[in-house]
Amino acid sequence: MELTNREIARYSRQIILPGIGVKGQKRLKASSVLIVGAGGLGCPVSSNLAGAGIGTLGIIDYDNIEITNLHRQLLHSESSIGKSKVESIKNFIANLNSDVKVQTHQVLLNSKNALEIITKYDLVVDASDNVATRYLLNDACVLENKTLISGSALQMEGQMTVYNYKNGPCYRCIFPKPPPPETVQNCGDGGVLGAITGVIGSLQSMEVIKVILDHDDVLAGKLLLYDGASCSFRTIKLRNKRQDCDVCGVTPNITKLIDYEQFCGMAASDKDSGLNILESNERVTVEDYRNYNKDHLLIDVRSANEFEICKLNNAINIPIKRLLADKIDNDLKEEMKEKSVFVVCRRGNDSQLAVRHLNEKLGIRSKDLIGGLHSWTHTIDKDFPIY
Ligand SMILES: Nc1ncnc2c1ncn2[C@@H]1O[C@H](COP(=O)(O)OP(=O)(O)OP(=O)(O)O)[C@@H](O)[C@H]1O
Numbered sequence: 252m253e254l255t256n257r258e259i260a261r262y263s264r265q266i267i268l269p270g271i272g273v274k275g276q277k278r279l280k281a282s283s284v285l286i287v288g289a290g291g292l293g294c295p296v297s298s299n300l301a302g303a304g305i306g307t308l309g310i311i312d313y314d315n316i317e318i319t320n321l322h323r324q325l326l327h328s329e330s331s332i333g334k335s336k337v338e339s340i341k342n343f344i345a346n347l348n349s350d351v352k353v354q355t356h357q358v359l360l361n362s363k364n365a366l367e368i369i370t371k372y373d374l375v376v377d378a379s380d381n382v383a384t385r386y387l388l389n390d391a392c393v394l395e396n397k398t399l400i401s402g403s404a405l406q407m408e409g410q411m412t413v414y415n416y417k418n419g420p421c422y423r424c425i426f427p428k429p430p431p432p433e434t435v436q437n438c439g440d441g442g443v444l445g446a447i448t449g450v451i452g453s454l455q456s457m458e459v460i461k462v463i464l465d466h467d468d469v470l471a472g473k474l475l476l477y478d479g480a481s482c483s484f485r486t487i488k489l490r491n492k493r494q495d496c497d498v499c500g501v502t503p504n505i506t507k508l509i510d511y512e513q514f515c516g517m518a519a520s521d522k523d524s525g526l527n528i529l530e531s532n533e534r535v536t537v538e539d540y541r542n543y544n545k546d547h548l549l550i551d552v553r554s555a556n557e558f559e560i561c562k563l564n565n566a567i568n569i570p571i572k573r574l575l576a577d578k579i580d581n582d583l584k585e586e587m588k589e590k591s592v593f594v595v596c597r598r599g600n601d602s603q604l605a606v607r608h609l610n611e612k613l614g615i616r617s618k619d620l621i622g623g624l625h626s627w628t629h630t631i632d633k634d635f636p637i638y
Pocket residue numbers: 287288289290291292311312313314319320324336358359360361378379380381384437438439
């Protein structure tokens with residue numbers, strides 16, 4: 252695979268680097284990389300790899316662009332809201348570097364399609380945002396013998412590592428069991444800054460290039476932690492490959508892909524509606540709440556910043572962490588014991604955790620507003636802010 256004069260000019264500033272050269276550039280050109288997720292991490296990974304001249308990029312994402320994506324998913328634009336994320340990135344790359352072949356997969360990567368998609372690529376980037384996809388990708392990469400470059404970002408922090416590289420550990424070696432679903436936060440719940448996804452996505456791209464160039468010091472068996480608030484990077488050593496790992500160990504139990512939602516404790520009915528942990532008599536619809544005209548307390552368990560964005564009339568803010576730690580003002584606690592109590596959050600997940608805690612641990616009878624403020628906007632007041 253030769254380089255054209257145009258390619259020599261285009262990539263000259265990286266070809267002259269000692270670790271790359273013409274040979275390295277040809278390797279990049281001959282490579283194919285699958286990027287799973289066209290969001291906060293997928294955008295910087297795609298632009299960096301397209302710019303560097305990776306021959307073929309596969310981009311997989313089932314989702315369409317929303318306005319809440321634009322502060323960090325910088326390859327998408329206002330005019331693309333409502334349109335496909337993968338097509339948006341394909342268009343961006345066509346303008347940036349028309350020599351790169353882009354294969355789009357506008358599907359949800361799942362146990363049925365993962366192996367046949369992944370097998371077509373040399374290596375895989377995990378730019379997704381959920382635990383089920385992380386285990387799916389890990390197992391599929393082990394079964395297909397592909398290196399997995401994994402990143403995550405939340406709030407002001409991010410992490411990155413390379414799994415399944417030259418006899419190094421896989422994701423399951425480090426995390427044999429998934430975390431309880433109610434402890435997992437995503438960007439929608441916890442927030443994230445675009446510069447953080449930019450940093451982690453760029454670091455992932457760097458590792459992709461190093462793996463392709465067979466660089467000596469790939470970040471395998473180590474985890475890089477980035478804290479944007481203190482501008483600090485830390486690398487911690489991970490354990491070695493686990494001999495008894497369920498998927499990459501000596502006698503693996505997992506020899507084909509499994510049901511990852513079930514493995515991660517997400518019931519099929521939870522996929523769209525989130526948590527569903529309360530009895531029906533502990534929940535009310537937003538219409539029922541709107542029609543409730545007796546004296547009551549409405550507790551909003553979102554963070555103080557979210558409460559500042561918007562709130563229902565007379566709502567009292569007790570962020571979920573404070574509530575679960577029982578840090579509730581004593582007078583308010585007494586009042587809660589005497590009155591009807593309703594609990595609301597953004598989408599109706601944290602409010603359920605709060606109601607369970609209030610009912611079971613503090614003996615405060617309370618009810619959760621099903622679907623939270625999202626449901627309020629959709630059913631009661633379309634002018635109420637949604638985020
Ligand atoms: N199994 C999967 N198959 C295909 N795409 C996936 C899969 N899992 C996650 N994704 C995609 O990965 C991307 C992750 O992006 P990001 O973390 O920025 O979150 P988001 O869903 O775009 O935004 P937000 O959480 O703010 O709504 C999303 O576009 C999501 O659709």
